[in-house]
Amino acid sequence: MIKPYVRLAEGEEVISPLQWMDGDVSSPDGSASVPAHHYGAGVASQQNREMGSEDAEEDEEDADEGLEDENESRRRGPKKKRMTKARQERFRARRIKANARERSRMHGLNDALENLRSIMPCHSKTQKLSKIETLRLARNYICALSEALEGGLSTESRAFMETLCKGLSQPTTNLVAGCLQIGSGSSAGMRPEDRLGVRPPPNPLGGMVGYTSPGLPSPPYGTYDTAHMLHLRAMKGRQSENHSPPEYNAGSVGTPPYDGPPTPPLSISSNMVPKREPSPHYPPPPHQYSPSNVDQVLYQTQTSYDVHLEGPYDSYHPPHMVPRQITSVYRD
DNA sequence: TAGGCCATCTGGTCCT
């Protein structure tokens, strides 16, 4: 199937769906006619409504003409300019340019997000964090590092991990936990391009082989929130040191207290321990590769989330979202 | 099939 949205290479010409609709070109990728609606965004319908074919527009104009004249004397403000053909052309050209700019703006935004992903404590090219999770993790990372810098938190502590994982979906939490676990372990068997980038915090739990608990609470659903604990700790720290990160200053002006998404609490006891039969992807056949920490982490990430949630998934983070294409990590 | 994520188009608003 043809992908309607393809990020163009530099210098590649952007073909507008407007041109497309006019039948100027066959399709963006040069292939045979792809329906205009493949450009999404209700483009076809919206365009028909707002710009549409010249004929449709002229007809509409004619139809509105009477009404306009009738109301013209009563209406305030500048007189609406008649949509001449020339104006339509200009409008169309402007719209096409604006679309291109918007595309490139969004690409720039995505590039920046990609840069952000690349410096996250858990970075993998094969398992991309979603935009929202990237931002949340970044925020947590900054907070965690701030606390570490200010001496209030060891990068090897559970609290660091908790701060890092606060408000993240469980799959992302698993991934982060797994990455931190790998940090002190070997990366044998990993492809360079797939290596999970592990930054400052080494294994927060002292290099345990079987990472069984990220140190997150496991209360009954809805009765406990790590944010509370962090908040309390921060409050306590502020009393003694008075230099908590802004986020934890309850009465601080500016950044409001962070209300994480309604992610169900995590289960300490079983968060990273698969409880069901191994997936067909793990352990791997010996002739393909030998199991490594990465495999275990990926396997755990794949298999743990659907058995450890104690409450309903929040609507933003169903368990399947974050570990995308995870099974393809070692496939050629 | 549902739901999340994503890219894109679009019109509105603000600014230069």
Place this chain on the structure above:
DNA sequence: AGGACCAGATGGCCTA
């Protein structure tokens, strides 16, 4: 007038 930014709408892709 035109560009940047934003949010809403829409439809495709992907996974469970």
